[in-house]
Amino acid sequence: MKVVLFCGGLGTRLKEYSETIPKPMVDIGYRPILWHLMRYYAHYGHKDFILCLGYRGDAIKNYFLNYNECLSNDFVMSQGGRDIRLYSHDIEDWSITFVETGLNSNIGQRLMAVKPYLEGEEVFLANYSDGLTDLDFDAYMDHFYAQNKIASFLCVQPSQSFHVVSLGEGSTVTGIRPVMDADLWINGGFFAFRQEIFNYMQPGEELVQQPFQRLIAENQLIGYRNPSFWACMDTFKEKKLFDEMYASGSTPWAVWNRDRAASRQVESVTYRPNGNGLFRFQP
Numbered sequence: 060m061k062v063v064l065f066c067g068g069l070g071t072r073l074k075e076y077s078e079t080i081p082k083p084m085v086d087i088g089y090r091p092i093l094w095h096l097m098r099y100y101a102h103y104g105h106k107d108f109i110l111c112l113g114y115r116g117d118a119i120k121n122y123f124l125n126y127n128e129c130l131s132n133d134f135v136m137s138q139g140g141r142d143i144r145l146y147s148h149d150i151e152d153w154s155i156t157f158v159e160t161g162l163n164s165n166i167g168q169r170l171m172a173v174k175p176y177l178e179g180e181e182v183f184l185a186n187y188s189d190g191l192t193d194l195d196f197d198a199y200m201d202h203f204y205a206q207n208k209i210a211s212f213l214c215v216q217p218s219q220s221f222h223v224v225s226l227g228e229g230s231t232v233t234g235i236r237p238v239m240d241a242d243l244w245i246n247g248g249f250f251a252f253r254q255e256i257f258n259y260m261q262p263g264e265e266l267v268q269q270p271f272q273r274l275i276a277e278n279q280l281i282g283y284r285n286p287s288f289w290a291c292m293d294t295f296k297e298k299k300l301f302d303e304m305y306a307s308g309s310t311p312w313a314v315w316n317r318d319r320a321a322s323r324q325v326e327s328v329t330y331r332p333n334g335n336g337l338f339r340f341q342p
Contacts, residue, residue: 060105061177063185065169066093067113067160081115083188084122085298088305089130091122092292093188095312098149102315103196105184106153109176111160111169120157126150167266174257185250190291191301191312194249199283203251206281210256210274214282215247215289244282247289288312 066083083093090098097108112119128134128148135144160172170185177183182203194213203211223243225234246267259270259279274280288311292298304310311317 061107061109061180061183062097062100062105063109063111063170063173063177063183064093064096064188065111065166065186066119066188067111067116067162067164067169080118081113082292084115084118085292087292087301092191092301093119095191096186096188097153099191099312099314100184100196101149101153105196108153109156109158109173111158111173113160113162113164113169116157116159123150123155123157165263165265167260167264167268167270168262170266171257171260171262177254180254182251182253185252187248187291189293190248190289192247192249192285192289193287193311193314193317194285194289196249199249199285200251202283203281208281209253209259209279210271211251211281211283213247213249213289214244214284216286217243217245244284247285247291 064083066081068082084091086092087095100106100108110119128145128150131149133145136142137144156173156176158173158176160169164172166187192213192215199211199213223235224232227233256270256274259273260266261269264270271280290297290300290312292301
């Protein structure tokens, strides 16, 4: 199943990095967040990717054209480096299509631009390229097929330290509580679409605005709740959170490591956001 990844945004709120590289190429550990996302999909068997490029698309192309598998796999080096033998591979069986979709295009325009590359795909996947999750993707797709709708997306609870305010007559505050306690759900990406999605789209429209409203009107859009881990890299603060998690060895999105650890009977860990936008680790 093909996976469309939107990689073309300017990433203006992460300007500490985006002035030189596109946001999908900002590292978590020794690999960019885009790689972590692709590795997540590959773990569930979805290894045919379409990258919607825009701002600094050349950096993404060059990264994969010069990809070094030794950085993320065990290997044996001999003959002074002339002979390298890898014990495993991570992208050897991936197929990656690189498509220039415009510098200032919105998500809907980028999806429309890659429509020719999705011909014959009854169902395809799509996602932003700055968010990671521990979602059981097989369960997510089972739910999508069971509901028999045109589109689905992941619903997640925000982890930021904002507070939801209720106002009464005369602007009197009648309630205030952390956003995480308000039973609010936001769009976390991780879309599943049937080919019919293009029948609901018009040139220039943003995907989650007019097209989604048309789907809602016809009862063709569903959401899938994931109360567990989800986080995006939209600001420098969120970049630091990812770095701290990686440095501590707590990477819930790395399901390829989790499942391998489970086979070795390693104790599981639960991840929950706290009021500061950080994550508590509870064995």
